[in-house]
Structures are given as structure tokens and as C-alpha cells.
Amino acid sequence: MVSSSGSSEKSATSKDVLLDFLAGGTVAPLERVKLLLQTQDVNHKIAQGKKYKGFGDCFVRCIREEGTISLWRGNWANVIRYFPTQALNFAFKERYQKIFANYNPKSDPYKFFFGNLLAGGMAGATGLLFVYPLDFARTRLGVDIGKSVNERQFRGMNDCMAKIYKADGIRGLYRGFSISVAGIFVYRAFYFGGYDAGKKFMFGDNPNPSILYRFLFAQFITSSSEFLAYPLDTIRRRLMMQSGRGDIIYRGTVDCARKIAVTEGLTAFFKGNLSNMYRSVGSSLVLVLYDEFKRWLLLAGQSSYAK
Template identity: 55%
Template sequence: MSSHGKPKKHGKDFIKDFLVGGVSAAVSKTAVAPIERIKILLQVQDISQQIAADKKYKGIVDCFVRVCREQGPITLWRGNLVNVIRYFPTQALNFAFKDTFRKYLCPFDPKKEMGKFFLGSLASGGAAGATSLPFVYPLDFSRTRLAADVGKAKHEREFTGLGNCLATIFKKDGLLGLYRGFSVSVVGIIVYRACYFGGYDFGKQYLFKDFRNANALFLFLFAEVNTTLSGLASYPLDTVRRRLMMQSGRAKRAYTGTFDCMSKIYAEKGLRAFYKGALSNVFRGTGGALVLVLYEKIQKFFLQKH
């Protein structure tokens, strides 16, 4: 009997983590969707076929004002439904896999083996992100292309929705088109998730005596700093992958691959070119911080209930 009890418990824990992580993510991503779209527009406008050279956005404020004026305020949430659909399994799988990997990669006592615990936390967070990515990458791809679409009227739009985007790109470029930029995305997600989950797990052990009962405001502020730094660490790779995504379905391509893309972006304005829209990450990081805090609080609720 005991031999069957343990796997069953692990299965229940996995499902619980999947649901708790997904719900937390769906709420937070909708809240910061306008910031996310502005960030993407600033990242990809130099390769967009819809944005002329003299019509490029000058920064976050200019982009926000012009999108509201030219496309309508509601379009700030363009692509958000796909993001929620994508983010639910992405974040939920990340949390679920993270805890699974942590059992094997981070079995260390945080008080006695601080260094090993820190490295184990980074490894489990990075492994979780890399494991989840292949399942949801086409949705991530579609989210980028829909958010980058600046057409106002239906006939001006590049894609009418998620299904149309997937079908159009698949028809032109096959499955490869939906996975363009995947390799650099794997590296980027490992960097981001390692910092995001690893930094959070490590920090909460040393900054909070009892993190489940910690003050929500302090927990949020810590999560905000952690999320922002994680985003900045992986931002150059995020810019590269989104530029590569924009090439799918196009007859002419600006980049031959990841390294060619990196060298051409660097040729624009040096390292600054990789960080276009990065300031929005500070505001966008609020969503990631909310996910972490909501996850802890919802888990606490379930633990008290059961």
C-alpha cells in the first residue's frame, strides 16, 4: 500500500502546482499586458515591415501614446488572450517541473549548505524552463507576431488571430517557421528561469524566517527586484529571439541565424540596441512578482485547507 501512496501524492502535488501556478500567471499577465506589448513593439520595430523608418517609436511613452491614438486603447491588450493561453501551461509547467527537479538537483539544507543550495536552486529553475519551452513555443511565437501587428482595421492586420497566425506561418515555412529562434530561446529561458526561480528560492530562505507567513508587501518587493534583475539578465537574448521570430513567413530575411542577428543588432547602437524597451521590464516585472507572491499565498491556502 505504501508503495502506491507516494507516487499518488506526487501526482496530486504536480496537479496542484500546475493549477496554482497557471491561475496566478493568468491574472498577473493580463494586468501588465499593455507594458508587454509596448516592450515587444520597441524590440522588433527595426525589422517590422509595417513600421516605416520615419514612423518608428521614440520610446515607451511615445509608443504608448501612439498605439492608443492610432490603433485604440483596447489594442494595448492585443495578443493577450494568446499570452494567457500560453502563459497558463508555461508558468504552471515551470512551477511543477521546478519542484520536481528541485527534489533531485537541490536536496541540500539551505542553512548548512548555502552554496550548494544556491547552485541547486539555479539548476532546478533553469531545467524547469528548458523542459517546458518545447511544449508552448508556437504559442510564444504567435504572441510575439500578434503583439507586433500594428494594423488598425482588419484588412490592415497581418494576422486575424491565433489560428490564422499558426496556419499562415505553417503554410509558408512549415513547422520550422513556428520554432524560429528556438535555440536562442532555450539559452535565454535557462538564464531567466535560473535567476527567477533560483534567486527567489535562495533569497526567501535567507531574508524571511517563515516566507509562507511573511508580510505580503515585503515578499512582493523582494519578488519585484528578483523578477526585474532576471529579466534584464536575459533581455539581450530575448531581443534576438523576437527579431528572429519576425522573419518567419517572409520572402526576404534580414538575418541568416542567431550570431548574424546578434552582430547586426550590435552594429546598430552597440549594447544599447539589445536593451530597447528594457525600462518597461521594471514595470512588466510587477507581473512576474505577482505570480511568485500569489503562488506562495495560494499554496498556503491549500496547505491550511488540507
């Protein structure tokens, strides 16, 4: 019985990671557009030339100036990052749920809700510690402008990490980590915690609510989570851009936030957010399909045990 349960959990994790991996590859062009819009004011090649006017202009110019394949630039680091990130997130989430959210949703609804928020945030923050250099490399490669390799700053993921490490040491690869932890905590807290706790309130004891209702609910949770965490994401991307550079624009997280607000306005914190709205559809599907696989594996395990 224990063996069957262990096997089911491993199958659920591997299937979920595969789903998220596929979703990540599909929306990679949207992610690159988002990164370019977020960082163009501190990207020398863009700031000194013609800036992107918005999502559509950036998308079209990437294809016209750098080729269609450029929309996936930096995605290899993202591919490598996805597997351990999602595996760690879901593994830590369930572990933290046992610690912080071990309450009955009916008798202790508030403790259950906030316990799930805390568990989700802790899971995301813990996982980030292991994969941050890959996230850093994905960002720097994604905003590296140039049609040919000779026109760009980095030749690939290894070259990027090696050059930054040589210039700034391990600190350079972890620049922006503290605000990233805050951002991922906010995002994962509402993404995982809000979904797990919210579905109890929305669907009650219904073991099999409509997939459409669950998808719409997951879409609301995902969009809300990304909106709340997006300003923090913009700050961390800006800080990442300083590694390996001689000129320092921001002295830290607070200074970065202040300068963005003063020189660019509050809307600058949400540059590229439109692509996140499109990407959230894939994230919502991951949440719903993850639940479906868990339910299917549970039923399969019960059927096997009955035999």
C-alpha cells in the same frame, strides 16, 4: 493522507495559474509596447514610416492610430499559453528541485543555491518546448500594425500559424528557439531558483516573514532576472520576425547579436525594457502569493489531518 496532499498540490497549481493569468491580462498592453519597441527596426511597416520614440510615444500612438483595444492584440495567444506554461514551470520546477537541489541550505549552501538555479532554468526550458509556437504567434500578432484586419498581415492566431507553417514549415514556428531556451534558462534560473534559494538565506527558519519584505525581495529577484535575460529576448524576437519573409536579415543568433550591436548600439538590446520594470510587479506578486497559498494549503491540510 496521500489523497489530501495530492488534492492540496492540485489546488495550489490551479490557484497559481489563475493568479498569473490575471496578472498577464492586466499587463498585456505593456507587453505589446515592449514587442513593438524591440522589433521596430525589422518591422517593415514601422521601419518605412515613423518610428516610435520610446515607451510613452508608442503607447499613445497605438491608442490614437489603432484604437485602445489594439493594446491587447495577440493577447489571446498569450492567454492560451499562460495556463500550460505556468503549470509546466511549477510542476517541472519541483521535480527538478528533487534532482538538483536536494541539499540542506545550512550544511551545503552553495550546492543548494546553484541546484535551485539549475532546477529553475531546466523547468523553464522544458516548458518552453511545448508552448513555443504560441509564444511565436503572440509576438507576430503583437507587432502586426494596422487598424483594420485588412491592413494587417494576419487575421488571428490560427491564420498566423497557418501562414507561417505554409511558408517555412515547422521550422518557421520555432525560429529563435535555441536562443529562447538560453534566455528562458537564465530568466527562470534566477526567477525561480534565486527566489527559492535566496529566501532561505534572507529569512532563515522564519516560517512567516512579512509579506512586504517578501514582495520587495521578489521584486528585486524579478527585475534582476528580466534585466539579465532581456538582450537574449530581444534577439529571439528579431529572429521570429524573419519567418514568412523573403528577405533574411540575420543568418543566425550570433549574426543577429553582432548586427544589432554594430548598427544600433548596445542600448538596442534593451529597447522596451521600461515596460518590463512595470510588468515585474505582477510577477513579484505571483511569487509571493504562490508561497502564501502553499503555506495556507499546508496549514489547512494539517488541520484536516488533525481532525
